Amino acid sequence: MTTKPYHHGELRPALVNAANAIIRESGIEGLSMRRLADQVGVSRTAPYHHFKDKNALLCAIAEMGFKEQNSMTREILDDPENGNSQAVFNRWVRAYIRFAHENPETYDLMYGREIWKGGTPTPSLQQISKASFRLWVELVAKMQAHGVLPDRHSALRTGQASWAALHGMARLLIDGIYIEREDLEEIAETVVDLLTRAPAD
Amino acid sequence: MTTKPYHHGELRPALVNAANAIIRESGIEGLSMRRLADQVGVSRTAPYHHFKDKNALLCAIAEMGFKEQNSMTREILDDPENGNSQAVFNRWVRAYIRFAHENPETYDLMYGREIWKGGTPTPSLQQISKASFRLWVELVAKMQAHGVLPDRHSALRTGQASWAALHGMARLLIDGIYIEREDLEEIAETVVDLLTRAPAD
DNA sequence: GGCGATATCTTGACGCTGTCAAAATCGACC
């Protein structure tokens, strides 16, 4: 066995796991440091020796979300089975929306106000989120090269615009405003259609 | 004079005004019922006789935001000076983004998680937000009729998809993630371009 | 093997939050 910590043993990962479980079933606002500590079986302030802040804890969760999303992206990109580029784009969009739908609370932390406006994103979170965006722009550039996305604008601008569309869809879905779940498939199709069929002239 | 309330006189509007001032300069998380009551000069629980909840207060603020946004939309639609339809669409998009940028906290309440996911939107808020969306779909239909937006999909779907794009842009801007303020103009242009230049084939 | 340093955890406390219950105050109406 590896070097085991002191009283509890692997408290930090236990905290992250428990926190993930809590937000999954009670939402972000259902997560409090005290309740989390209770769940894990330590005292109220024990977590503060592994996370400077509640904000730091939330950043750690968001980070895990980015890692999962990035590996998802890589999977799609590297799959030799995937057909033409348009199909890849389509698959990616669906996967993105599915992730947001299946992990709404994590998604909220990854891109939401709580961390980015209210709190202060951890350096490592900033780093991984930037890397995630770079990955997306990379994919956009490839799509532009294959004629799937228009190349009238730079890959960066096109990436920002198209990500905004995806993000807005995810947000409206998660928050349950203007978009119903059963309409999602059609709306995603519409978004993809609008984005991909804007030829130069 | 109209029927004046008892001790304070017009406490309810005073509360809404003060609340608006507070969120404008301290953000939503800077607004607490107690601080609000202090500001207005009443006791902590006085506001509860005019708003069932903190949630009800927030809904009232969001409602005002929708009213302002709707009147803004009407202004643009009814302006006889506005040129062709494409220009109208453009103006509307810019106005929408400007509103979000100038009233980020109100925008957050209008479309954010706080009310729509966490809390429970007031019936009147639900009503006005739905009306606001209907107005948008109406505009989209007109744009489709004028060939500004593609009519491959229904006005509803096209409206949902395009609103998602706008909303995503607004959110990323407000939360300060992936979109810098100085790039906003170009990104908006890209979004409009992608949306409007997707002809049938 | 013992010891001091250090990481870890606990207990106590502070000020803040939203909001309920009961008491006090006031305006209007019969």
Place this chain on the structure above:
DNA sequence: GGTCGATTTTGACAGCGTCAAGATATCGCC
């Protein structure tokens, strides 16, 4: 003038994030 109901206040409770001190266990080193 007395009553009623609307409004406001005071008091209280449970919950929150987190800081400061003290307790405890483990590690590195002699």
